[in-house]
Amino acid sequence: MRLWNWINKLASPPHFFRMAGTLTPWFLWPATALILVGAFGGLVLAPPDYMQGEGFRMIYFHVPSAYLSMMVYVIMAVSAAVGLIWRIKLAHAVAASAAPIGASFTVLALVTGMLWGKPMWGAYWVWDARLTSELVLLFLYIGYMTLRSAFDDTSKADRASGVLAVVGVVNIPIIHFSVVWWNTLHQGPTISKMDNPSITADMLWPLLTMILGYTLFFVAILAIRVRGEVLTREVRSRWVGEMLRESIDDKRVE
Numbered sequence: 001m002r003l004w005n006w007i008n009k010l011a012s013p014p015h016f017f018r019m020a021g022t023l024t025p026w027f028l029w030p031a032t033a034l035i036l037v038g039a040f041g042g043l044v045l046a047p048p049d050y051m052q053g054e055g056f057r058m059i060y061f062h063v064p065s066a067y068l069s070m071m072v073y074v075i076m077a078v079s080a081a082v083g084l085i086w087r088i089k090l091a092h093a094v095a096a097s098a099a100p101i102g103a104s105f106t107v108l109a110l111v112t113g114m115l116w117g118k119p120m121w122g123a124y125w126v127w128d129a130r131l132t133s134e135l136v137l138l139f140l141y142i143g144y145m146t147l148r149s150a151f152d153d154t155s156k157a158d159r160a161s162g163v164l165a166v167v168g169v170v171n172i173p174i175i176h177f178s179v180v181w182w183n184t185l186h187q188g189p190t191i192s193k194m195d196n197p198s199i200t201a202d203m204l205w206p207l208l209t210m211i212l213g214y215t216l217f218f219v220a221i222l223a224i225r226v227r228g229e230v231l232t233r234e235v236r237s238r239w240v241g242e243m244l245r246e247s248i249d250d251k252r253v254e
Contacts, residue, residue: 041205084159094226147160
């Protein structure tokens with residue numbers, strides 16, 4: 001019962017708005033520190049790869065971006081599903097806010113992958129299963145955002161784009177397992193083989209640090225974007241008016 005009450009409270013726009021504002025710095029500053037430490041460890045401290053040489057260092061930006069591109073889509077799809085099933089407006093707000101962030105990570109993953117692929121494969125782009133399915137992911141993000149913008153009515157936009165997000169989640173396992181299911185140029189799993197990772201510890205810790213830093217950065221940016229989305233959706237509500245009046249009164253006192 002207490003858990004359900006907590007969930008209901010979390011789904012409340014004013015409660016979430018205030019909570020997200022409080023927690024954002026607690027995610028943003030650790031994210032910045034972790035990314036700086038991970039980048040220094042990967043670009044300076046980690047030794048060159050015995051096959052790829054210095055070129056392997058692109059993984060410290062490519063792998064976290066690719067990981068976040070998929071993780072954000074799953075979060076977007078789950079949020080959209082929650083919104084469709086239980087008609088929670090905040091869930092749709094989370095999905096709408098996550099889409100541009102996920103698209104940005106996908107673009108970064110594709111660009112860094114191309115820069116990595118040129119010296120390794122001799123070409124910036126090949127129609128490899130992993131690369132092609134990642135490109136499809138970008139199109140899904142763009143399709144979701146385009147479909148939302150096609151409706152003036154927010155409720156209709158939520159429903160239409162939510163269905164697309166849920167259907168498109170089938171592409172995520174295709175991306176993840178593409179290097180296992182098909183013979184591709186893209187290298188196979190490395191850190192996901194926890195029993196015997198294909199990367200040494202001095203190369204692994206900066207990569208894990210970067211992934212954690214990217215993840216916390218995403219949470220911070222998502223919180224900021226959801227706050228903006230909530231204000232847009234609730235602009236005519238009483239609590240927004242009261243908050244604006246309190247803000248104006250505080251400025252007058254100062």
